[in-house]
Amino acid sequence: MSTSADNDGTDPVEMAPRRVVVISAGTNEPSTSTMLADRITQRSLEHLREMNCTATARSRELAPLAVAIAQATVSGLSPADLQSAIEQLASADAIIACTPVYKAGISGLFKSFVDLLDNDLLIAKPVLLAATAGSSRHALVIDEQMRPLFGYMRALTLPTSVFAAPEDWGSTELGDRIDRAATELAVAVHAGIEHGIAERAWSGYQHQFAGNATRAEQTATDVDFESPLMRLATGRRAKPGALD
Amino acid sequence: MQFGIFSVSDVTRDAVSGSTPSEAERIQAIVEIARRADEVGLDVFAIGEHHNPPFSSSSPTTLLAHIAALTQQIILSTSVTLITTNDPVKIAEDYAMLQHLAGGRVDLMLGRGNTVPVYPWFGKDIRKGLELALENYNLLHRLWREDVVDWEGDSRTALQGFTAIPRPLDDVPPFVWHGAIRTPEIAEQAAYYGNGYFANNILAPNFHFKPLVNLYRERFAHYGHGAPEQAIVGLGGQAFIARRSQDAVGRFRPYFEGSPIYGKSYRLEDIMHGTPMSVGSPQEVIDKTLTFQDGFGDYQRQLWVVDAMGLPLEMALEQVELLGTEVVPALRKEMEARRAPGVPDAPTHPSLVRAKYGDGPARQPRPNANRGDNLTGASPYQDTDPDLAAEYPLVA
Numbered sequence: 001m002s003t004s005a006d007n008d009g010t011d012p013v014e015m016a017p018r019r020v021v022v023i024s025a026g027t028n029e030p031s032t033s034t035m036l037a038d039r040i041t042q043r044s045l046e047h048l049r050e051m052n053c054t055a056t057a058r059s060r061e062l063a064p065l066a067v068a069i070a071q072a073t074v075s076g077l078s079p080a081d082l083q084s085a086i087e088q089l090a091s092a093d094a095i096i097a098c099t100p101v102y103k104a105g106i107s108g109l110f111k112s113f114v115d116l117l118d119n120d121l122l123i124a125k126p127v128l129l130a131a132t133a134g135s136s137r138h139a140l141v142i143d144e145q146m147r148p149l150f151g152y153m154r155a156l157t158l159p160t161s162v163f164a165a166p167e168d169w170g171s172t173e174l175g176d177r178i179d180r181a182a183t184e185l186a187v188a189v190h191a192g193i194e195h196g197i198a199e200r201a202w203s204g205y206q207h208q209f210a211g212n213a214t215r216a217e218q219t220a221t222d223v224d225f226e227s228p229l230m231r232l233a234t235g236r237r238a239k240p241g242a243l244d
Numbered sequence: 245m246q247f248g249i250f251s252v253s254d255v256t257r258d259a260v261s262g263s264t265p266s267e268a269e270r271i272q273a274i275v276e277i278a279r280r281a282d283e284v285g286l287d288v289f290a291i292g293e294h295h296n297p298p299f300s301s302s303s304p305t306t307l308l309a310h311i312a313a314l315t316q317q318i319i320l321s322t323s324v325t326l327i328t329t330n331d332p333v334k335i336a337e338d339y340a341m342l343q344h345l346a347g348g349r350v351d352l353m354l355g356r357g358n359t360v361p362v363y364p365w366f367g368k369d370i371r372k373g374l375e376l377a378l379e380n381y382n383l384l385h386r387l388w389r390e391d392v393v394d395w396e397g398d399s400r401t402a403l404q405g406f407t408a409i410p411r412p413l414d415d416v417p418p419f420v421w422h423g424a425i426r427t428p429e430i431a432e433q434a435a436y437y438g439n440g441y442f443a444n445n446i447l448a449p450n451f452h453f454k455p456l457v458n459l460y461r462e463r464f465a466h467y468g469h470g471a472p473e474q475a476i477v478g479l480g481g482q483a484f485i486a487r488r489s490q491d492a493v494g495r496f497r498p499y500f501e502g503s504p505i506y507g508k509s510y511r512l513e514d515i516m517h518g519t520p521m522s523v524g525s526p527q528e529v530i531d532k533t534l535t536f537q538d539g540f541g542d543y544q545r546q547l548w549v550v551d552a553m554g555l556p557l558e559m560a561l562e563q564v565e566l567l568g569t570e571v572v573p574a575l576r577k578e579m580e581a582r583r584a585p586g587v588p589d590a591p592t593h594p595s596l597v598r599a600k601y602g603d604g605p606a607r608q609p610r611p612n613a614n615r616g617d618n619l620t621g622a623s624p625y626q627d628t629d630p631d632l633a634a635e636y637p638l639v640a
Contacts, residue, residue, distance in 0.1 A: 071509070071510075071514075074509035074510075075447075075509060075510050076447065076448065077448075077449055077514070077518055077519070078449075208426070209426065209427070209428040209455065209456065209459070210455035210456065217428065218455055219455065219458065219459065219462070220458075220459050220462040220463060220466070223428055223432075223459070225432065229374060229375065229378065229429045230429055230432055232375060232378040232379055232382070232429070233378050233429045233430070233432040233433035233436060234432065234433065234436040235382050235385075235436065235437075237397075238375065
């Protein structure tokens with residue numbers, strides 16, 4: 001296993017400041033979801049700092065993007081502010097995703113936003129899942145809805161998620177869970193897991209040409225012209241064989 | 245540079261009059277629009293292929309053969325021919341026949357189609373859509389260039405000793421454009437064969453297709469067909485024109501807002517500014533189209549949709565008139581003036597015949613006497629090079 005001691009400090013993972021992007025689908029002012037996301041963000045940055053890992057955090061509230069998200073859903077056209085949020089996620093080293101629970105499920109706004117992301121935008125990115133609800137009876141929404149969603153996106157959902165019902169705000173255990181989740185986030189970012197997986201396995205996932213992912217193929221120099229489909233495109237059989 | 249119109253053949257309710265044309269009316273209207281396009285000097289008329297209401301065109305070659313008989317100079321094309329769910333053997337035969345009947349005024353654009361149930365209706369698997377498109381074209385390409393084809397692949401039954409008839413007019417296949425809006429493999433295939441690449445340039449942000457067009461250009465050069473800027477690029481677009489800008493917007497708005505595609509979910513102004521759709525005076529449409537040349541580089545074919553969204557026939561014809569008399573003449577001049585030296589025109593039948601035969605006579609294949617099959621004896625045509633005999637299947 002690689003540690004900071006045996007890589008001579010030249011590991012690119014340790015060079016650039018890490019970017020934590022927070023998406024919160026809360027709508028009230030102040031929103032409980034955003035309060036929770038802020039607490040998690042703060043602790044995550046503290047843990048990263050303890051690991052000598054420079055990091056910045058940017059928060060994207062989804063509420064101001066609600067109309068843009070709706071337009072993009074029906075038209076496929078992303079207004080500029082929505083596009084910039086997508087690009088921020090693409091270049092994030094970790095994501096803190098926080099949604100309120102409505103009618104026993106994640107916020108439709110939150111799901112609609114994720115629906116607009118390219119399938120390869122979040123590959124192997126550490127994602128810390130968080131949710132707020134009016135009742136502790138909704139506690140499994142994170143595991144039943146958010147985990148499968150980010151699993152589909154091939155994101156790296158962190159082991160601990162943070163759920164906050166009203167009573168949790170009077171409990172020190174919420175702070176403990178936040179601390180544990182933030183630790184997981186910091187370790188995953190510091191270890192450069194996303195970078196490592198993408199470096200070795202990127203071509204194994206489905207991709208969108210000229211998409212929003214930072215590693216998306218943008219020009220001919222990025223494209224693997226020996227893939228089975230590219231072989232087929234050029235009059236050959238998809239798999240190399242005797243007929244070539 | 246070629247300019248023309250393309251239609252998806254939608255039969256849409258006229259949001260102003262409230263009435264929906266019958267299929268019969270719409271089919272005749274499309275014929276009228278194509279004839280008018282020919283009369284006003286547009287270069288291309290293209291029609292789509294669909295297999296579900298509310299569209300009227302399922303059999304492009306039948307429609308285009310009829311239009312060919314009624315027109316003089318316009319090139320007839322498709323937007324698009326489904327290369328996934330059609331048998332490439334039938335495409336080879338149908339379009340070669342059309343090419344003969346139209347005196348060479350035919351090319352075609354290939355696409356995958358985006359209506360999910362069409363695949364199962366035609367016995368195909370949409371998850372294999374890209375493989376089907378690529379492999380079917382590989383076969384189509386050979387069927388038009390080799391008198392006798394032996395072939396095996398995954399998309400259809402194998403062929404032994406097959407000859408697609410009639411052979412293309414003058415033994416020069418129709419020029420092929422590959423339409424794609426997201427798939428680099430299609431751009432690669434177009435580049436590999438030196439065919440055209442067409443981006444429909446509608447329902448997407450301005451210059452959204454630039455990375456794909458650039459990929460095609462680079463690979464066109466990679467395969468030795470010319471410099472990147474000499475690749476054969478076509479672009480779509482949608483236009484609504486009136487002499488005065490405010491009249492264009494005012495008259496178009498109810499159709500836009502009543503359209504099932506745009507409906508209530510788009511704002512006309514957003515689409516006018518954020519996408520290649522041109523709504524305005526002839527000068528505004530000219531200016532917007534010139535931005536395509538700035539953004540995508542010199543290109544060879546510009547097609548506009550002018551008859552969608554339930555526009556009544558008279559209005560669609562007026563659009564064709566304004567394109568033919570005001571917009572296109574100005575664009576021809578301006579784009580020609582801006583065009584870099586050495587950028588070719590899109591291939592046409594006469595130019596392809598010249599390229600193949602120079603001033604010599606074109607090949608006119610004459611079959612040998614009927615043998616009942618292509619599997620015995622020499623090739624089916626009197627002039628076929630005897631060195632190019634078919635490989636015969638093994639008979640036990």
